[in-house]
Amino acid sequence: MKSIDPANIVGLREWVDLPQLGIIxxxxxxxxxxxxxxxHASDIQPFERDGQPWVRFTAYLGTQVQRRHRCEAPLVSLKTIKSSNGHSQSRYVISTRLTLGRHSWPIELTLACRKTMRYRMLLGCKALVDGRLLVDPARSYVQDKPLLALGDA
Structure with missing residues (x-):
């Protein structure tokens, strides 16, 4: 049996950074x-930069005190997502670097209205697999706040 590195265990909730978007x-x-x-994003506007598709949007940070942050990222695709309640929705998909604890790797994110949700970001299973992370749902904030700064992206 392989041993499990505690650095690869995450809880139900974790602190993350999206340094390429300037979100810490x-x-x-x-x-x-x-x-x-x-x-969680709003005011989503697709545009072209150097002939390539990009998207501009407002990200919302914090739950009690709303902080807005304007972002731009290359557009990966437009994807139809089926929610847990069965509704389908077309969403913009971007690729950006995620930092969690001392790990950092590229993930794909859909941009969606999550204003009624408690958490402004949802980390799905594709990102967990790519980051080689294991989830302990009985715990939260297992990892320290990310160690990488904006300059490390």
Whole structure:
């Protein structure tokens, strides 16, 4: 039996950074039932930069005190997502770097309205697999706040 590195264990909730978007200190809910990760965004505007598709959007950080942060990222695709209640929705998909604890790797994020949700970001199973993480749902904030700074992206 292989031993499990505690650095690869996450709880039900964790602190994350999205340094390429300039987002530091965001609480994320870990959701093994969701395939794709999702970020609360509004004012989503597709545009072209150097002939390539990009998207501009406002990300919302914090739950009690709303902080807004304007972001731009290359557009990966437009994807139809089926929610847990059975509704289908078309969402923009971006790729960006995620930092969790001392780990950092690229993930895909859908941009969605999560204003009624407690957590502004959902970390889905594809990102967990790519990061080689194991979930202990009985715990929260297992990992320290990310160690990488914006300059390390």
């Amino acid at each position: 200190g965001l609480r994320a809910k870990i959701d093994t039932g969701a395939s794709t990760s999702s970020l």
